[in-house]
Amino acid sequence: xxAYSKDVIRELVEGxxxxxxxxxxxxxxxxxxxxxxxxSVLQDRVAWDDPILLPVGDRLFICDGGEGRVTRCECxxxxxxxxxxxxxxxxxxxxxxxxxxxEIYPNSDLPDPDWMEIREFFxxxxxxxxxxxxxxxxxxxxHDFQPDLEGFYxxxxxxxxxxxxxxxx
Amino acid sequence: xxxxxxxxxxxxxTMTDTILVDKHGHFKIGKAxxxxxxxxxxxxxxxxxxxxxxxxxLESLFxxxxxxxxxxxxxxxxxxxxxxxxxxLITTKGMEDMILMGRGLQAWADYSxxxxxxxVTHAHPDPLVPxxxxxxxxxxxxxxxxxxxxxxxxxxxxxxxxxIRDKVDAICIMTIFSHVNPVHEKRIAEICRxxxxxxxxxxxxxxxxxxxxxxxxxxxxxxxxxxxxxTSRGRRQLRGIEDASKKYGFKYGVxxxxxxxxxxxxxxxxxxxxxxxxxxxxxxxxxxxxxxxGNDSLICSDMGGTSFDMGVISRGQTRIENEPxxxxxxxxxxxxxxxxxxxxxxxxxxxxxxxxxxxxGPESAGSDPGPICFDRGxxxxxxxxxxxxxGRLNPDYFLGGKVKLQVEKAxxxxxxxCADVLGVGVEEAAEGMIEMLEADANNALRRVxxxxxxxxxxFTLLSYGGSGPLHLAGCARGIGFKDIITFQFAAGFSAxxxxxxxxxxxxxxxxxxxxxxxxxxxxLAAAGSQITGVWQDLERxxxxxMLADGHAREKIRTVxxxxxxxxxxxxxxxxxxPLPAVNSADDMRTVLARFEEVxxxxxxxxxxxxxxxxxxxxxxxIATADKIKPTLVRRPLGTANPAxxxxxxxxxxxxxxxxxxxxxxxxxxxxxHEVAGPAIIEHPATTLVVHPDDRVFIDEWTLLxxxxx
Numbered sequence: 005x006x007a008y009s010k011d012v013i014r015e016l017v018e019g020x021x022x023x024x025x026x027x028x029x030x031x032x033x034x035x036x037x038x039x040x041x042x043x044s045v046l047q048d049r050v051a052w053d054d055p056i057l058l059p060v061g062d063r064l065f066i067c068d069g070g071e072g073r074v075t076r077c078e079c080x081x082x083x084x085x086x087x088x089x090x091x092x093x094x095x096x097x098x099x100x101x102x103x104x105x106x107e108i109y110p111n112s113d114l115p116d117p118d119w120m121e122i123r124e125f126f127x128x129x130x131x132x133x134x135x136x137x138x139x140x141x142x143x144x145x146x147h148d149f150q151p152d153l154e155g156f157y158x159x160x161x162x163x164x165x166x167x168x169x170x171x172x173x
Numbered sequence: 174x175x176x177x178x179x180x181x182x183x184x185x186x187t188m189t190d191t192i193l194v195d196k197h198g199h200f201k202i203g204k205a206x207x208x209x210x211x212x213x214x215x216x217x218x219x220x221x222x223x224x225x226x227x228x229x230x231l232e233s234l235f236x237x238x239x240x241x242x243x244x245x246x247x248x249x250x251x252x253x254x255x256x257x258x259x260x261x262l263i264t265t266k267g268m269e270d271m272i273l274m275g276r277g278l279q280a281w282a283d284y285s286x287x288x289x290x291x292x293v294t295h296a297h298p299d300p301l302v303p304x305x306x307x308x309x310x311x312x313x314x315x316x317x318x319x320x321x322x323x324x325x326x327x328x329x330x331x332x333x334x335x336x337i338r339d340k341v342d343a344i345c346i347m348t349i350f351s352h353v354n355p356v357h358e359k360r361i362a363e364i365c366r367x368x369x370x371x372x373x374x375x376x377x378x379x380x381x382x383x384x385x386x387x388x389x390x391x392x393x394x395x396x397x398x399x400x401x402x403x404t405s406r407g408r409r410q411l412r413g414i415e416d417a418s419k420k421y422g423f424k425y426g427v428x429x430x431x432x433x434x435x436x437x438x439x440x441x442x443x444x445x446x447x448x449x450x451x452x453x454x455x456x457x458x459x460x461x462x463x464x465x466x467g468n469d470s471l472i473c474s475d476m477g478g479t480s481f482d483m484g485v486i487s488r489g490q491t492r493i494e495n496e497p498x499x500x501x502x503x504x505x506x507x508x509x510x511x512x513x514x515x516x517x518x519x520x521x522x523x524x525x526x527x528x529x530x531x532x533x534g535p536e537s538a539g540s541d542p543g544p545i546c547f548d549r550g551x552x553x554x555x556x557x558x559x560x561x562x563x564g565r566l567n568p569d570y571f572l573g574g575k576v577k578l579q580v581e582k583a584x585x586x587x588x589x590x591c592a593d594v595l596g597v598g599v600e601e602a603a604e605g606m607i608e609m610l611e612a613d614a615n616n617a618l619r620r621v622x623x624x625x626x627x628x629x630x631x632f633t634l635l636s637y638g639g640s641g642p643l644h645l646a647g648c649a650r651g652i653g654f655k656d657i658i659t660f661q662f663a664a665g666f667s668a669x670x671x672x673x674x675x676x677x678x679x680x681x682x683x684x685x686x687x688x689x690x691x692x693x694x695x696x697l698a699a700a701g702s703q704i705t706g707v708w709q710d711l712e713r714x715x716x717x718x719m720l721a722d723g724h725a726r727e728k729i730r731t732v733x734x735x736x737x738x739x740x741x742x743x744x745x746x747x748x749x750x751p752l753p754a755v756n757s758a759d760d761m762r763t764v765l766a767r768f769e770e771v772x773x774x775x776x777x778x779x780x781x782x783x784x785x786x787x788x789x790x791x792x793x794x795i796a797t798a799d800k801i802k803p804t805l806v807r808r809p810l811g812t813a814n815p816a817x818x819x820x821x822x823x824x825x826x827x828x829x830x831x832x833x834x835x836x837x838x839x840x841x842x843x844x845x846h847e848v849a850g851p852a853i854i855e856h857p858a859t860t861l862v863v864h865p866d867d868r869v870f871i872d873e874w875t876l877l878x879x880x881x882x
Contacts, residue, residue: 023296031288033525 013041014048039161052080057165058151064090064134066153072168073153081129089147091135094125100141117141176237177201177227178801181668182216183454184245187478187519187539188639189219192665193227193234194672194803201226202665202858204572212245213413236422239801242671243414244430244450248407252448252500257402258343260302261336263329263361265348266309268390272300272398276391282501285515285535298501301398306339308332310361316685318354329361333368337376343401344369347381347394352683355382377401384443385505387791388683392496392505396445399502404444411439426723428676430454432508433493435677436800438722448499449508450671456484456491456509458670459635465805465874468655470631472618474648475638475667478519478557479537481614481648482638483512483621488774493747495736507679514617518557518640519544522587522606524594531595533610546583547576554590556610558583559603560643564825565853565862567836573857600826611647619652626777629653636879637666642854642861645879657879661839664858673802676724678715681793682707687740688765688787694758700789701755701764707792708733708754715796724798736791737768739782745790746772805874810845815871818842820855827851827864834863839877846871850882 008016008029015021016029029035046056046065054069054076063078066086075083075090083090099105100121105114108122115122115138123145125135137146158164177193184190184207191203203223208215217231224234235241251257264271280295281288288294310328313321336344344365351358358380369376381397415427428436430450434457441447452475459473469489475482485492492510496503519537524530533556542550544557546568560566561578568578584599592602622629633656636645642659649657660666684707688700712731719729733753736745751767752760769781818841825834832851839856847870848854850863854877863869866882 027288027294027296030291030294031285033523 007035007037008041010041010045013038014045017042017045050078050080052076057153058156060086060090060148060151061134063132066151068168077127077130077132077134079127079130079132081127086153087150089145091125091145091147093128094134095128095131096145097124097126098122099124175199176229177234178238179240179242179672179803180220180223180234180238181242181454181665181672182219182244183665183668183671184212184215184243185477189215190665190668191219191223192662192668192672193223194669196801196804198804198806200662200665200669200803202662202668204664204858207246209246209250211413212247212410213417216243216245216414217417231421234421235418236424238423239425240672241414241418241423241425241427242430242436242668242674243411243427244447244454244671245407245410245414247410248403248445248448249500251403251406252399255299255301256406257301258405259339259341260398260401261306261308261339261341261344262302262398263308263310263332263336263344263346263365264394265313266311266328268349269304269307269309271391271394272302272307273297273304275300276503279498279501279503282498301402302345306336306341308335312348312357314348314350314354314357316350316353318350320354320356324357324360326360326364329364330368333365334372337368337372337374341376343377343379345379345381345394345397345401347390347397349390351380351382352386352388352393355380355386358382384445386682387495387505389496389505392503395499395502396505399448399499399504400443400445403448407444407448408439415439430671430674431677431679432497432506433677433679434491434509434674435679435795435797436671436674437676437678440722442718445504446506449497449506452482452484452511452513452667453509454667454670454674455482455637456486456511456670457674458637458666459484460486460491461670461673461802462635462658462876463633466633466656466658466876468633470627470633470655471635472622472632472654473635473637474614474618474641476614476636476641476644476648477517477638478539478640479515479517479534480513481516481617483618484509485621485625487625487627490771490775492775495745507681512617512621514613516610516613516617518555518560518643520556520610521553522555522559522591523553524591526594529595531591531606531609533606533613544583545586546578546580548579548582552586554583554587556607557640558587559606560860562587562603563600563607563827564823564831564834565643565827566860567823567853567855570855570857600831601829604826604829607644608647611644611650614644614648615650615652618648622652630655633658635659635666637663639664639859642859642877644862646862646864646867646881649879650881657881659861659877659879661842661856661875661877663861664856669803675800676719676722676798678718678796679793680711680715680796681734681736681791682711684789684792686789688761688789690784690786692786697758697761701757701761704735704764704789704792705754705756708750708794711792711794712796715794719796719798728798729796730798731794731796734793734795735764735768735789736793737787737789739772740786740788742785742788746775749795807873808844808875810873811843813845813847815842815846815848818846823853825851825853825862827862832865842871842875842877844871844873844875 054067056065056067058066067076073086075086083093100117175195177195179194181192189207193201203219205218275297280297312324346361379401381393384397426438429447432449455475459471463471471486473484494508494510497508515535520534521536523532538555544555545551546561561580592599634654636659733750738745748768748771818837821836822833834851837854839854850867851865852863854861868880870878
């Protein structure tokens with residue numbers, strides 16, 4: 005079974021691995037301990053200590069802190085309980101006019117703002133753009149997914165989660 | 174024995190094979206690891222191995238031979254490692270992104286089937302010229318060769334100066350339809366050379382119509398780029414080989430093999446035509462053997478460590494592939510057609526612990542670190558390890574005993590990583606793995622044969638390569654070949670094939686000559702004189718190049734050929750012209766009749782479709798000059814009892830149980846001998862496994878015929 009060093013996984017996450025090596029990893033069977041190494045690479049990247057349970061975006065993680073399992077930005081800002089849609093607590097910019105859409109599509113055709121708007125979700129603390137969604141005007145903010153954390157840890161990783169707020173790194 | 178007269182060397186990805194041949198057709202084989210950094214090292218090591226087998230020194234070997242043939246991997250490695258020259262490109266304005274866009278299939282060519290399906294793994298090969306060193310110039314020539322837009326000289330001057338400032342080593346020039354009318358490419362080259370002189374720089378200039386004036390821009394572009402990019406280092410490697418041979422007393426120039434099956438000196442002006450030459454030797458050798466045994470329908474199959482190559486000679490016709498791939502670049506180089514699948518003794522075996530899915534390769538352990546049983550640091554079980562575990566490989570006689578196989582080590586690793594995961598016994602798992610490999614090869618052979626539209630009972634299978642005979646029985650079982658043949662020199666067969674080649678040049682040009690089904694005599698004669706004119710030009714060019722290589726005019730033979738199709742078809746058939754020139758309507762009819770004959774052979778006689786009319790898409794001339802060739806020796810059949818070659822018995826696991834298999838020394842088998850399975854016929858460089866109830870018969874040419882029960 006293949007296994008890669010943590011350095012290789014770090015480069016894979018950062019996108020600095022040479023393409024032929026990346027492709028070999030893509031084409032091979034998944035390495036057994038990828039998830040653990042992946043999480044520990046991410047943990048090294050953040051300045052806070054709460055253990056990361058699951059990444060849900062490039063810089064957005066579900067982690068286990070004193071306040072329970074929360075969605076947290078890489079900068080440390082908490083969006084609250086992971087079962088709630090974190091987007092509701094983000095700073096939101098809606099592009100629903102021709103002028104505002106033209107800012108991001110300067111040279112091409114535009115979507116019709118009567119049929120589609122673009123919503124951008126920023127971190128209130130560090131202003132990182134975490135997510136963009138395109139939806140019909142009036143459509144509720146999309147809750148991308150709510151992971152079954154317990155099931156994932158118990159059935160797939162084979163190490164059940166303890167009580168919220170009690171996990172250690 | 175007399176001194177050898179020909180040395181053929183085939184440097185593959187892992188091993189460099191040498192074959193020595195004397196004028197009576199005696200052979201000796203040598204082997205050494207390929208040394209990509211300085212190929213001369215591997216060349217000398219392999220030659221020395223063969224010289225020792227012959228019982229002579231390197232000095233007397235090289236001072237006595239007439240021909241040294243070398244086909245290597247230097248250029249391919251330059252391309253793969255992207256260590257070639259710094260190039261600039263001048264092309265028709267509007268076509269500047271051609272390199273970046275490439276051909277769609279270049280993004281996944283050479284991938285496994287699973288990866289082809291997963292678009293996320295697709296990626297274009299790294300371009301040989303970056304976009305910033307690609308310049309478009311205003312000009313346009315249409316497909317009739319008429320100038321639609323004149324060339325703007327000023328654009329060329331600007332582009333040339335920018336490339337000189339960028340310190341390129343070479344400037345490549347490729348404009349649209351230059352194969353019909355090269356006037357603009359020539360003018361661009363002239364302006365570039367003036368600017369280079371003015372700047373006092375040393376920059377080579379390559380034009381696509383000189384490299385290969387053939388339709389399809391992308392392939393023509395790739396050909397000219399690769400010629401400019403990779404061949405200078407390749408030529409240096411070949412010079413290194415020549416210097417090494419001369420140091421030991423060789424008196425002449427070293428020859429190398431062209432992808433379409435001829436020899437040329439290492440000063441060949443279009444050296445990229447020698448890049449795909451390794452497996453070509455096998456087809457040439459097969460054609461030679463076919464003549465001996467009187468069968469012109471042959472399948473040649475070459476199994477080494479990594480791949481299983483199959484070539485077809487169908488009723489005397491070898492197929493030419495006009496746009497082969499080289500490191501996932503489509504090229505415009507005529508190449509003897511080969512089908513390849515990943516299947517070889519070095520294939521790494523994997524069993525997914527979750528799904529218990531078994532996969533063979535596509536990775537190969539190569540020669541470094543090699544299979545576990547080589548004990549050179551390999552940790553992944555391979556097919557060769559299975560062969561060793563099952564007693565099919567002799568642990569004390571691999572490469573004549575130079576490598577001691579560590580069977581117990583292989584067995585322990587295979588048990589842990591494969592057999593235990595699958596939950597079956599070691600032998601059962603190992604034989605299963607081998608059967609999977611053989612089934613892959615067996616299916617591939619069936620596919621190749623059914624593609625010919627000819628029944629397998631017309632074909633003779635030739636099996637060679639280091640691991641060809643080892644897996645021959647399973648690869649060929651149940652297909653119903655007319656005959657199955659392998660060789661005492663199976664491991665060196667490709668190198669042997671190279672030694673049967675002649676000196677050759679092949680010049681061709683794209684045309685568009687359409688002849689209606691009921692063309693008048695005048696129309697036929699007019700087409701004929703156009704064809705004759707092109708042939709004469711090409712013949713002059715080909716002969717001039719051979720004269721420059723030092724061949725005497727009276728030794729050079731030329732044969733015109735053409736590529737034709739029924740009008741409206743998408744593929745061409747290559748036809749050797751029945752006449753040296755077409756001087757009348759009747760001559761033209763003779764030429765078309767020959768096309769129909771060849772078409773019917775390559776496809777089927779009922780697929781002829783003359784009512785559609787004929788299109789001649791390419792005209793060419795092949796110029797050849799004879800070379801001394803080895804001959805196989807014919808000896809009378811003797812006794813059927815192979816006792817004189819018997820060397821013992823060994824336990825071997827075949828067909829689900831252990832057998833006491835008789836061991837024979839392959840080189841001691843004599844014409845007439847018959848070996849009954851279970852038996853193992855050993856040679857320092859290869860092993861032939863004879864399954865229970867199967868038989869092997871040695872014929873008067875000392876070829877080994879495998880007969881299934």
